[in-house]
Amino acid sequence: MKILTTSDLHSYIYPYDYSDNKEKNMGLSRLSTLINEIRDNDTIIIDNGDVLEGSPLSFYHFNFDEDNIHPMSRVMNYIGYDYINVGNHDFNYGEKHLLKHLDYLNAKCITCNVLYKNEFIGKSYIRQMSNGKKIGIFGIVTQYIPNWEKEENIVNFKFLNAFEVCKEKVNELKDKVDYIVCVYHGGFERDLETNELLEPETFENVGSKILNEIEGIDILLTGHQHRSISCKVKDTIVTQSASNAKEISFVKINNEITSSLLIADKEADYEMLKLVDEDEKKCQVWLDExxxxxxxxxxxxxxxxxxxxxxxxxxxxxxxxxxxxxxxxxxxxxxxxxxxxxxxxxxxxxxxxxxxxxxxxxxxxxxxxxxxxxxxxxxxxxxxxxxxxxxxxxxxxxxxxxxxxxxxxxxxxxxxxxxxxxxxxxxxxxxxxxxxxxxxxxxxxxxxxxxxxxxxxxxxxxxxxxxxxxxxxxxxxxxxxxxxxxxxxxxxxxxxx
Structure with a gap:
């Protein structure tokens, strides 16, 4: 089984920095080529949130073209994501646009600690591997969102304690599956080697608390902090990838579980770019006004x-x-x-x-x-x-x-x-x-x-x-x-x- 995970893409599809349009090793179009090279019938593709906000293309969409489908929604369906988690920045433009994105996606939402009008926006899933073993997958997002977000953007949302929901989901899944994957749009409040506290314990990031206090998670896929992490902590494989589609997390489950980070250094997927070419052309004209x-x-x-x-x-x-x-x-x-x-x-x-x-x-x-x-x-x-x-x-x-x-x-x-x-x-x-x-x-x-x-x-x-x-x-x-x-x-x- 292969698990490919993107995180904190921030609407960067094209392989360049908008400040000067110079090509760099970044952009979902490059990662798409990488995904196509790796994927097989036993591959899961996950996104860990913060996709709707960030790049000038996204800004242009929300300010001048909001009636159309967001470019990220289109290219994510093209890639064929299986599961998605939401991130804190996905709420920046309000519930209308987040719900429109979730409705359009073919991927299943796995965010288990967010309710919209008292109903969960996502749930956990069990997936069977080709060898017959089962994987349980669920997502959580930092509960700190109400401390940042404009109230009108989240008035109908409720954010539950990420750590407590994580504990509940592990208890629900542990007797039903062989492996448990937690997809967490949050990071680490402590040093992963020394366990030294790195920031005030506000519960914005509880990755270390999860690792230290919850047993049974085989793979913890994280985000939010834009760090490059691929390691093993105790018995748990941990990853996090850099922002703006510079990297993708690659986890393999065979007799043992291994992880690595792959750089976005492939040629861009030009078939994918055709889906958003008109959006990008309009954005570039606007940028140079x-x-x-x-x-x-x-x-x-x-x-x-x-x-x-x-x-x-x-x-x-x-x-x-x-x-x-x-x-x-x-x-x-x-x-x-x-x-x-x-x-x-x-x-x-x-x-x-x-x-x-x-x-x-x-x-x-x-x-x-x-x-x-x-x-x-x-x-x-x-x-x-x-x-x-x-x-x-x-x-x-x-x-x-x-x-x-x-x-x-x-x-x-x-x-x-x-x-x-x-x-x-x-x-x-x-x-x-x-x-x-x-x-x-x-x-x-x-x-x-x-x-x-x-x-x-x-x-x-x-x-x-x-x-x-x-x-x-x-x-x-x-x-x-x-x-x-x-x-x-x-x-x-x-x-x-």
Whole structure:
């Protein structure tokens, strides 16, 4: 028996990066060729979620072509997936689009800890191997989704405890099958070798808890953290593949179970690409539409430096957020692999810089909360060999550069050598020291507003208003309206040793 599993595809079908259209070892079209080379009559093909959101093609679909079938739904049927699990990002565009995707797919949904209008969206399955042995397969997704997702997108969904459902399913299956496969859209909160805790125990990731406390799982197929994992922990084979269809997990069951990760280095499946060729052509035309031009250098060449010495593209993003919200303060992060804007700005620049379908929320905070928020952000840095570097917890086990926010509208200094919680050594608004009782309005993205990234102090703050337009659309409209972007650089954040 062979089990091929994709995870965190994020709507990357084509074998290139949309920021420059240069071919890379990525894209479901390359993995499709690999799947066709490997599959036989005793092969199971699984997807582990996060397929509907991510690439510009997906953004284009939801904003300009949503009445048609999502490109990912079409190519997944072409490949012939047997089972699918849902991921947290599959809820980003609301129940209508997720249910439409699930209804169109020929694959069976195995997500066992999510209910829609009090009915489970998936169930476990038993599959017989060619040698007569049986495999039990079920899926679970991180229960942390309500902490990130906009409420209107999940109002009819209920998310059960992933660990408890996993335990129940193992108990249900263990006497009926020879092998148990758990497909988990979540990752690991502990180091797989040392068992050292790597992150706060929020239950976003419970992979280690599953491995440590539930006996009987033969294969644990994971995702969410975008890591490359193929190993054995105790008696369980564990895999996880990199995002954007760069890899596929390959598990073989013979007398023993083995696993490996295969790279997307094959030729693209051009028959598959024919199914979405018109969608892609329209998307590419849209991406290259000129919106305006910038007199300020907004191109990001060094991500670390752009965070250490706040890049002016952050100033611009915050400027736009303040413009539409009229908030006193604005906060945003430089997302992973953000490219910034060229002199002549196109949609390609925007979606390569602002890579998530976030909306905005304006909240009311006081000086005490603002300082606590900035102290949390300041944890991003640490001192190593007398140099300022990124705190390793923002790199391993998962890249979390998006959890370092930069705030405009205030001036502040981060002293990295100070203890965590005491790093904000200067904090001023309009030249005056900020007091605990001072009151401000601040505009943030909906992910941060809901406490995403463990920013509980922001989650607990009062909502003034919500702006339901996506930030990509807000940026495009601002640039189209103003045509020429020109402003004085704002260097309001000072990060020192």
């Amino acid at each position: 000129k919106l305006g031009e910038s007199k300020v250098d907004l191109k990001v060449n060094d991500e670390f430096d752009a965070r250490l010495n706040k890049h002016q593209v952050i100033t611009f993003l915050n400027m736009v957020q303040k413009d539409i919200s009229n908030a006193d303060l604005s906060s945003c992060a430089l997302f992973i692999n953000a490219k910034g804007f060229n002199e002549y700005i196109t949609y390609r620049d925007i979606v390569s810089t602002y890579t998530y379908p976030n909306t905005l929320v304006v909240k009311k905070i006081n000086g005490k909360t603002l300082k606590a928020y900035l102290e949390k952000c300041a944890e991003y840095f640490e001192i190593e060999n007398d140099e300022i570097v990124v705190n390793n917890k923002y790199i391993y086990p998962k890249l979390q550069h998006f959890n370092y926010d930069m705030v405009d509208g205030i001036d502040y200094t981060i002293k990295v050598s100070n203890d965590i919680g005491n790093r904000i050594v200067e904090l001023k608004y309009k030249g005056k020291d900020i007091k605990e009782e001072d009151s401000f309005s601040i505009v943030l993205n909906n992910y941060r507003s809901s406490g995403g990234g463990d920013f509980s102090m922001i989650k607990d703050s009062k909502v003034i208003k919500e702006i339901q337009t996506s930030m990509v659309e807000i940026l495009a409209k601002y640039i189209l309206k103003n045509k020429v972007i020109d402003f004085e650089p704002v260097n309001n954040i000072n990060v020192i040793k």
